[in-house]
Amino acid sequence: MSNLLRKPKCRTLSPGVTLFQDINSSNAPVEYVGLKQLKMEKGSVYQEELEKEEVCIVALTGKITVTDYDQIFENIGRRENIFDRTPTDSVYISNDRRFKITAISNAKVILCYAPSKKQLPTKLIKASENSIESRGKYANKRYVQNILTDTDSTANSLLVVEVYTEGGNWSSYPPHKHDRDNLPEESFLEEIYYHEMNPKQGFVFQRVYTDDRSIDETMTVENEEAVLVPKGYHPVAVPDGYTSYYLNVMAGPIKIWKFYNEPAHEWILNRK
Numbered sequence: 001m002s003n004l005l006r007k008p009k010c011r012t013l014s015p016g017v018t019l020f021q022d023i024n025s026s027n028a029p030v031e032y033v034g035l036k037q038l039k040m041e042k043g044s045v046y047q048e049e050l051e052k053e054e055v056c057i058v059a060l061t062g063k064i065t066v067t068d069y070d071q072i073f074e075n076i077g078r079r080e081n082i083f084d085r086t087p088t089d090s091v092y093i094s095n096d097r098r099f100k101i102t103a104i105s106n107a108k109v110i111l112c113y114a115p116s117k118k119q120l121p122t123k124l125i126k127a128s129e130n131s132i133e134s135r136g137k138y139a140n141k142r143y144v145q146n147i148l149t150d151t152d153s154t155a156n157s158l159l160v161v162e163v164y165t166e167g168g169n170w171s172s173y174p175p176h177k178h179d180r181d182n183l184p185e186e187s188f189l190e191e192i193y194y195h196e197m198n199p200k201q202g203f204v205f206q207r208v209y210t211d212d213r214s215i216d217e218t219m220t221v222e223n224e225e226a227v228l229v230p231k232g233y234h235p236v237a238v239p240d241g242y243t244s245y246y247l248n249v250m251a252g253p254i255k256i257w258k259f260y261n262e263p264a265h266e267w268i269l270n271r272k
């Protein structure tokens with residue numbers, strides 16, 4: 001199995017709180033990004049103390065209450081099913097703070113991490129504040145819900161985005177990368193993909209590869225699996241009949257998303 005593919009591993013953290021994905025610099029070839037996926041039973045509690053990291057808590061499904069012990073955001077979350085295809089609520093919490101999540105209903109939560117040294121205000125990112133984009137044409141149409149963009153001053157490092165791609169389409173396509181700290185041509189952002197499929201028995205193909213092919217992994221990715229993109233191009237192909245969802249966490253030395261399209265395939269963008 002590819003070192004870039006992370007299958008869910010079930011670990012009970014506390015009564016009613018199960019960890020399925022836990023990706024960080026101690027167990028993955030990444031320095032800037034981290035991700036946890038939690039499943040929480042109604043009434044269960046998850047607590048964490050942050051050091052020099054910031055977190056975006058995404059109420060993936062169900063309802064949760066989040067507090068940083070100064071503010072409390074009650075009953076957040078806007079969808080029972082990720083494929084309701086509506087934005088959801090998130091909470092940004094900065095470095096050197098602690099937080100507690102209480103599940104108001106059975107809930108699925110994604111925690112997105114990135115480095116942070118300058119403590120910024122905690123913020124509820126309402127679903128209505130997500131900017132929505134329809135990207136692509138022909139067979140690379142996808143639908144994007146931006147939670148934290150590179151122009152958003154809420155976070156120091158984090159970019160968080162949700163992408164829906166219908167069957168028969170490609171996303172993150174034409175292939176692009178952002179693995180060089182070389183502005184204005186390209187920025188360096190590591191990336192984690194957290195994937196879900198509808199129906200859930202589906203899969204997508206994702207290739208992660210570099211110009212020199214020192215990395216060239218083509219993976220079959222199934223429901224609730226994650227893919228690491230330490231560097232390289234990272235297109236996704238979705239089989240007919242299925243809808244792909246993925247959440248991206250991105251971060252790097254500078255919070256700018258300037259990607260570089262692979263020259264061999266950039267002509268794709270010029271079709272009328």
Ligand SMILES: O=C[C@H](O)[C@@H](O)[C@H](O)CC(=O)O
Binds near residue numbers: 135163171178
């Ligand atoms: O670099 C960003 C990620 O590859 C995705 O968020 C991608 O941009 C989504 C898309 O445009 O298809």
